[in-house]
Amino acid sequence: MRVGVFICHCGNNIAGTxxxxxxxxxxxxxxxxVYATTYMYTCSEPGQEEIKKAIKNENLDRxxxxxxxxxxxxxxxxxxxxxxxxxxxxxxxxxxREHVSWIGENKELNTNKAIEAVRMAVEKVxxxxxxxxxxxxxxxxxxxxxGGVAGMQxxxxxxDGGLEVLxxxxxxxxxxxxxxxxxxxxxxxxxxxILGPKMVDVAQHDKIKLYAYSEIDEIKGYVGNYxxxxxxxxxxxxWTKCTGCGTCMEKCPSKNSYDxxxxxxxxxxxxxxxxxxxxxxxxxxxxxxxxxxxxxxxGVCAKVCPTKAIDYxxxxxxxxxxVGAIIVSTGYSLIDIERLPEYGGGxxxxxxxxxxxxxxxxxxxPTSGHIVRPSDHVEPKTVVFVACAGSRDKSIxxxxxxxxxxxxxxxxxxxxxxxxxxxxxxVFYMDIRSPGKGYDEFTRRAQEEYGVKYIRGRVSRIYPKGxxxxxxxxDTLLGTQVEVEADLVVLxxxxxxxxxxxxxxxxxxxxxxxxxxxxxxxxKLRPVETNTSGVFLAGACQGPxxxxxxxxxxxxxxxxxQALFSKDMLESDPxxxxxxxxxxxxxxxxxxxxxxxxxxxxxxxxGRVVADVIxxxxxxxxxxxxxxxxxxxxxxHFTDNQLLAEVNAICLT
Amino acid sequence: xxxxxxxxxVDWNFIEEVAKESGQNPSLCYQCGNCTAGCPYTQYFDYPxxxxxxxxxxxxxxxxxxxxxxxxxxxxxxxxxxxxxxxDVAHIMDTLRIIARRENRVSExxxxxxxxxxxxxxxxxxxxxEVGILLAYNLKSGHFLxxxxxxxxxxxxxxxxxxxxxxxxxxxxxxxxxxxQDKAKKHD
Numbered sequence: 098m099r100v101g102v103f104i105c106h107c108g109n110n111i112a113g114t115x116x117x118x119x120x121x122x123x124x125x126x127x128x129x130x131v132y133a134t135t136y137m138y139t140c141s142e143p144g145q146e147e148i149k150k151a152i153k154n155e156n157l158d159r160x161x162x163x164x165x166x167x168x169x170x171x172x173x174x175x176x177x178x179x180x181x182x183x184x185x186x187x188x189x190x191x192x193x194r195e196h197v198s199w200i201g202e203n204k205e206l207n208t209n210k211a212i213e214a215v216r217m218a219v220e221k222v223x224x225x226x227x228x229x230x231x232x233x234x235x236x237x238x239x240x241x242x243x244g245g246v247a248g249m250q251x252x253x254x255x256x257d258g259g260l261e262v263l264x265x266x267x268x269x270x271x272x273x274x275x276x277x278x279x280x281x282x283x284x285x286x287x288x289x290x291i292l293g294p295k296m297v298d299v300a301q302h303d304k305i306k307l308y309a310y311s312e313i314d315e316i317k318g319y320v321g322n323y324x325x326x327x328x329x330x331x332x333x334x335x336w337t338k339c340t341g342c343g344t345c346m347e348k349c350p351s352k353n354s355y356d357x358x359x360x361x362x363x364x365x366x367x368x369x370x371x372x373x374x375x376x377x378x379x380x381x382x383x384x385x386x387x388x389x390x391x392x393x394x395x396g397v398c399a400k401v402c403p404t405k406a407i408d409y410x411x412x413x414x415x416x417x418x419x420v421g422a423i424i425v426s427t428g429y430s431l432i433d434i435e436r437l438p439e440y441g442g443g444x445x446x447x448x449x450x451x452x453x454x455x456x457x458x459x460x461x462x463p464t465s466g467h468i469v470r471p472s473d474h475v476e477p478k479t480v481v482f483v484a485c486a487g488s489r490d491k492s493i494x495x496x497x498x499x500x501x502x503x504x505x506x507x508x509x510x511x512x513x514x515x516x517x518x519x520x521x522x523x524v525f526y527m528d529i530r531s532p533g534k535g536y537d538e539f540t541r542r543a544q545e546e547y548g549v550k551y552i553r554g555r556v557s558r559i560y561p562k563g564x565x566x567x568x569x570x571x572d573t574l575l576g577t578q579v580e581v582e583a584d585l586v587v588l589x590x591x592x593x594x595x596x597x598x599x600x601x602x603x604x605x606x607x608x609x610x611x612x613x614x615x616x617x618x619x620x621k622l623r624p625v626e627t628n629t630s631g632v633f634l635a636g637a638c639q640g641p642x643x644x645x646x647x648x649x650x651x652x653x654x655x656x657x658x659q660a661l662f663s664k665d666m667l668e669s670d671p672x673x674x675x676x677x678x679x680x681x682x683x684x685x686x687x688x689x690x691x692x693x694x695x696x697x698x699x700x701x702x703x704g705r706v707v708a709d710v711i712x713x714x715x716x717x718x719x720x721x722x723x724x725x726x727x728x729x730x731x732x733x734h735f736t737d738n739q740l741l742a743e744v745n746a747i748c749l750t
Numbered sequence: 751x752x753x754x755x756x757x758x759x760v761d762w763n764f765i766e767e768v769a770k771e772s773g774q775n776p777s778l779c780y781q782c783g784n785c786t787a788g789c790p791y792t793q794y795f796d797y798p799x800x801x802x803x804x805x806x807x808x809x810x811x812x813x814x815x816x817x818x819x820x821x822x823x824x825x826x827x828x829x830x831x832x833x834x835x836x837x838d839v840a841h842i843m844d845t846l847r848i849i850a851r852r853e854n855r856v857s858e859x860x861x862x863x864x865x866x867x868x869x870x871x872x873x874x875x876x877x878x879x880e881v882g883i884l885l886a887y888n889l890k891s892g893h894f895l896x897x898x899x900x901x902x903x904x905x906x907x908x909x910x911x912x913x914x915x916x917x918x919x920x921x922x923x924x925x926x927x928x929x930x931q932d933k934a935k936k937h938d
Contacts, residue, residue: 439832489780490834527782557787557832571783576801578792 101132101157105139105164116208152181163191184227191218220746224739228671235321236421245273247636248426250651256304270375279458282508283539296376320631331411333382338406341378345398354386363463429637446472477584484526487591500641502589510549592641672734673715680729681707687721760809772845778835785829795819820846821858876923879914
């Protein structure tokens with residue numbers, strides 16, 4: 098066995114606190130090592146050439162690179178050794194940067210630790226076996242979960258590229274949050290006017306199959322071959338017959354249903370179409386309010402429906418679909434105003450949230466775009482906006498910035514002046530965060546042209562006095578307390594993840610952070626990938642994001658899917674579990690513990706039952722190997738012998 | 751205020767001292783002003799509490815210890831309750847008063863006198879003896895007739911009494927005082 102070891106300086110990153118020459122010197126003494134050298138940047142092209150040259154000249158059959166984390170460059174070096182004619186699994190990496198040089202200051206101790214790390218890698222590589230990928234076919238259909246602007250963009254880009262798309266939306270219409278907005282910053286474009294065409298495209302595209310009012314029940318499989326169970330929730334209206342005429346909604350006697358689309362600004366009917374531009378424009382019954390469901394008699398909608406589409410007996414329907422990739426674009430939620438007791442916690446009707454104000458401003462909203470306050474339907478003359486209502490507030494567990502409130506507050510203040518010219522708006526802010534193109538100019542315009550008064554300070558308390566709301570805050574630039582008597586208060590409430598975000602992540606096997614936002618594979622260089630191959634992210638489910646950023650991510654995720662589907666076959670990772678059928682006793686404990694359902698029982702010709710790993714499903718986590726009582730199931734490239742060789746290298750020498 | 755030379759005129763030790771004694775990290779403050787926004791006494795302060803926090807971050811020991819604000823603070827803890835950064839601001843104000851006392855640079859002598867009179871009464875009777883405090887404070891402060899018009903009113907309502915009402919276990923209360931005085935001595 099002829100092992101070659103390459104020790105990287107990584108500039109000063111490693112050589113600054115590790116004596117790399119000494120590491121090389123000690124490495125040369127190890128049995129099996131025939132060549133050891135140091136190099137300034139091993140990952141550079143000349144660095145890789147050095148490795149190839151050494152493999153040829155020194156006739157090496159195993160290679161160790163002692164440098165950074167394998168997460169950074171393992172693939173780079175595997176390709177290098179492969180190009181030089183070795184199996185890519187005859188390569189090991191010793192991490193002496195993240196595990197040694199970056200975390201220790203004492204050069205002598207670091208050097209010793211680096212020598213041990215290299216010794217472990219050398220012993221491991223000597224035990225390595227050649228492994229070969231097998232290839233499998235992929236299903237070139239893509240599932241997009243969530244039909245907001247990010248999901249629609251992703252779906253359209255995939256469909257335009259010729260892929261078949263399934264778009265699953267949990268509410269009755271696509272459009273998401275953007276469909277609820279009145280105007281968009283910084284151009285004051287009408288939101289639904291620019292979103293509407295996209296929604297229509299989604300509905301009409303022959304490559305897109307839309308499942309509205311549907312949820313994901315179950316996801317099985319792996320990249321290229323997923324089986325999805327989609328639950329079409331009962332709408333109690335046969336959508337193949339419904340024409341969206343709206344007669345049912347007009348005649349429905351249950352007039353106090355909660356309006357999810359309008360965030361409860363005004364009530365709606367128990368049978369309703371959420372908004373005029375809804376896609377699909379179909380009616381749906383809310384059984385929590387419908388008299389037929391609550392009291393057992395009514396039936397008005399069934400009587401008036403011209404196409405006899407009403408079906409009170411309708412049940413949820415579960416459909417199974419197969420796809421090869423998944424784009425997750427499930428969006429975000431806003432904190433409940435009840436979490437802000439000092440601002441009334443929802444007790445005062447004239448303290449509302451930004452999204453509710455958006456519906457009040459909207460021409461197709463409950464007030465037809467006339468600004469009135471909810472309590473007495475009078476036009477407000479003094480409007481106070483409170484930024485960071487819950488955001489950047491560690492005390493309620495939301496330390497992060499919600500990204501777009503500064504901008505929509507400036508927009509709403511401008512629109513308020515447009516709608517009510519003799520009004521005066523005030524904005525309480527901590528910092529104005531407007532780093533987008535044309536964004537800062539926009540917030541300046543609110544102040545310079547529209548006379549919005551910006552007050553730098555937080556609001557301590559809001560309470561009613563007569564028919565006014567008293568907003569008590571600070572002006573930290575003046576160094577004093579200030580008070581505004583407002584007719585209406587709008588809170589820029591914090592963006593949070595959806596309440597079922599964690600549940601969804603578990604179905605998808607992707608990670609999420611403390612706040613329930615999905616975690617990308619790399620914060621800078623892999624922003625739409627997840628650590629589960631075949632699953633991509635788009636939009637605010639990954640973190641608070643405005644429209645342009647969501648659209649960018651939607652397109653980016655679509656291009657990632659296109660790249661994945663550009664091949665007909667995918668190569669599987671051979672570092673998966675493998676059963677030694679001679680040692681397997683057929684206890685099948687591994688079947689029960691496998692988190693990916695990758696192990697099945699198999700009957701041999703002699704009738705003996707053993708475990709069998711489905712190579713493409715196995716994620717190589719290794720849970721089965723530690724469960725197996727007789728060591729019959731081994732994770733390739735991390736077998737017991739290989740790991741013990743590493744342990745022996747560090748403990749026995 | 752004169753220009754502050756941030757290279758030479760920042761008392762890093764003072765920041766450290768306050769942080770250590772109060773158990774709070776002044777760097778957590780991002781100057782949102784919510785403490786000032788809720789403060790019921792801010793109109794009497796020479797520096798609003800958010801600026802006291804800022805002066806602390808800037809290591810302006812003299813300005814803080816000479817300020818009236820730290821003595822006028824009533825420790826109502828609205829600032830602590832509202833702080834989004836979870837800083838116990840009232841505790842910092844308390845710490846600043848303690849340091850001012852220790853260094854003999856009390857800007858509001860009467861307020862310190864009132865605290866002392868109040869605590870003396872507690873130590874002596876196990877609870878407060880209002881008339882005693884009143885007389886002692888008025889005599890020592892020189893405001894002989896301060897609030898004397900209120901005396902007959904509250905006395906006729908039985909709110910205060912001529913003679914002290916001692917509690918059981920006064921010695922135990924006195925011991926608490928001793929324990930803390932010992933602790934304070936050790937600190938010096």
